[in-house]
Amino acid sequence: MIAAMTDPMDRQETPAPLRTLPSRLLALVASHADRIVSEGLATADARKWHYAALVALRESGPMSQAELSRRTGIYRSDLVAVINELSARGFVERAPDPGDRRRNVVTMTTAGRSHLERLDKLIADLQDTLLAPLTDAEREEFTRSLGRLLAHHTRSELR
Amino acid sequence: MIAAMTDPMDRQETPAPLRTLPSRLLALVASHADRIVSEGLATADARKWHYAALVALRESGPMSQAELSRRTGIYRSDLVAVINELSARGFVERAPDPGDRRRNVVTMTTAGRSHLERLDKLIADLQDTLLAPLTDAEREEFTRSLGRLLAHHTRSELR
DNA sequence: GGTACATCGTTAGTCGCACTAACGCAACGG
């Protein structure tokens, strides 16, 4: 092994140091993001999943828990607790579906709707905090890349 | 509010649907990334933390566990197990520091070094899998944005 | 020289999230 030359050419050989490994950066940034969002939501006595569930209900109207689970990615096991919490706060109602008695239909209440609107503002602020160092154009490109990565990997996992 | 024109000005009003919320995308993509990397490393009987620790040791030479913890971000509580595993496989050695008897000095063995080189290749492949849908230029921009976000938020947290 | 304080490695344990297993019930398809 020849020692001396600090040739720029050998960069291909050098493995990425930890600080630039995409998977690692992703994990670290995601954990910061998670903290920012969770702590922010906590100030409104809410959790990420509350928000996810409420948004899904606003977008698509009342639906069964199973459907809600698919849309939000929350496991149906864990969804039980989320619905419990939301209904305890009066934001959703859970009622058996007369058409298919296996199902519970989850419906957002008007209190839920206005709560969600408060959360919307909060979440928007938090996204802003998260992406603070990026320009608007960079934020968009960044988000689009994330979307493409997600689409790619959720597809290839279903395959 | 003047309605007609699709003025870029009103983007503020519409709350982001879940599928484009940066914090959510980040969490989902990070979890995919984590699975890809963890499963990949498992085929080489390794874990993320093994890799992180070994890379740090290669970059900076032997160091105490506390130092290693700071560099890798692994909590010193959890680092104990990592060092146990690595030393059980013969990749590092743990010896008391004669200069400061509170410390253990962790040193990478030659077996560790060659194991790390195998892992380097594996990791490079996995990053490639992860970033598959992005072009080289996009990957770089993406990674750079992640780096900036991380730097920003780790700073503001120390503040 | 003591004493208060900080650092190190370690053990144990908490918390939240992703995920599995199994159950009883209801619906559907042959």
Added chain:
DNA sequence: CCGTTGCGTTAGTGCGACTAACGATGTACC
């Protein structure tokens, strides 16, 4: 009818992030 599938629920596992506390050691200050 009966087997299969979908549903809501409970319980529990595994793991990563993180805290608390400990004994042993080192450092700083008076």
